[in-house]
Amino acid sequence: MKALASDFDGTLYFEDGVREHDQKAILNFQKHHLFGLCTGRPFIGVQHYIKDIIQPDFYIVSSGACILDKDGQVLYEQTLSKDTMQAIYQQYHHQAEVSIQADFRIYTLLKDSKIPIVQTYVETLDDVGSEHIFGLSINAKNEQQAKQWTQDLNETYDDIVAFQNKEYIDIVKKGCSKGAAIQKLKELLHLDYVYGIGDSYNDIPMLESADCSFTFHDSPESVQKKATYVVSSINEAIQMIEGQ
Template identity: 80%
Template sequence: MKALASDFDGTLYFEDGIKENDQQAIVHFQKHHLFGLCTGRPLIGVQHYLKDCIQPDFYIVSSGACILDKECHVLYEQTISKEIMKAIYQQYHQKAEVSIQADFRIYTLMKDSKIPIAQTYVESIDCIGDEHIFGLSINAVHEQQAKEWTHDLNETYKEIIAFQNKEYIDIVKRGCSKGEAVKKLKELLHLDMVYGIGDSYNDIPMLESADCSFTFHDSPQIVQEKATHIVSSISEAIKMIED
């Protein structure tokens, strides 16, 4: 059995939605193989955009901290402690917008949040439960700032790992990544081949761990160097897989 794990933002989903050619190719691909997501977003951050469009066979969400099957049953999860979550929030919330991924929701303490994903507003960080905290996301606004903060986070906190996704930073338990999740998925679903496709820095672990990987002509050079093939779209990648 073959499976294709796809990043979401900038790979499958764009400002004008999911490309029709990609949607058609994915539906055809799923007749014989598996297609799923491998994203830094939590589950709630993708479901709305896929409704009546694509039904993934699996979900790798929160940068590999959680893997779910097609019915959204948890197959694997790794969480961070509330103490670490609070420490990181306290360090960055006055500099940038920080959201917390927990209990399959996205929590924010900002009423006028600029993040374009359905979020749950809470008045205090203590309103968030102690369990199922998958991670945090920081909107650093600028890519250079995100790069610097990603480095600082990884140097300061040994319990977590931070991944830069352009101007955003995704933070999960150390040992988690899209790449480790792809390996785990292959084991859990007894897959023969796992393909990966993504467009940004946080996709590099997935591109390295997949049996064969794809990225785009306009991806950063370092991302292109990690991919097996450079393509223009998911539909082109699927055609190469099926040929």
């Protein structure tokens, strides 16, 4: 069995939504293979945007901290401690918006949150669920600041790993990544071959781990160097896969 794992923002989903030619290509691909998401967003952060458009066969969410089947049932998860979550939040929330992915929700302590995803407002960190803290996201001012903070986080904390996604930073338990999740997915679903496609820095582990990978012509050069092929769309990538 073959599968294609796709990043969400800037790969499958754009400002104008899921592009029609990509949607059609995915639906045809799913007649014989599996298609799923591999994203830094949590499950709730993608459901609303693809409802009635795409029905993934699997979900790798929260930068690999959680894998779900097509029905949203958890197949695998790795969580952060509440102490680590609180320490990182306290360090950065005065400088940037920090959201917390926990219990399949996105929590924010800002009433005027600017992150365009459905979020749950709480007044204190104690109101954040503690059973399943999958990660945190920090919205830096720009890519340069995000790059520096990502480096600082990885040097400061022993139990987490931070990934830069343009001006965002996604933080999950150490050992988690989109790449590690691809390997776990192959084991869980007994897959023979996995393709990956993504557009940004946090997709590099997926591009390296996939048996064959794709990125775009406008992706950063460091990302293009890690991909097997450079394409213009998911549609083009699927055409290449079907032609192999």
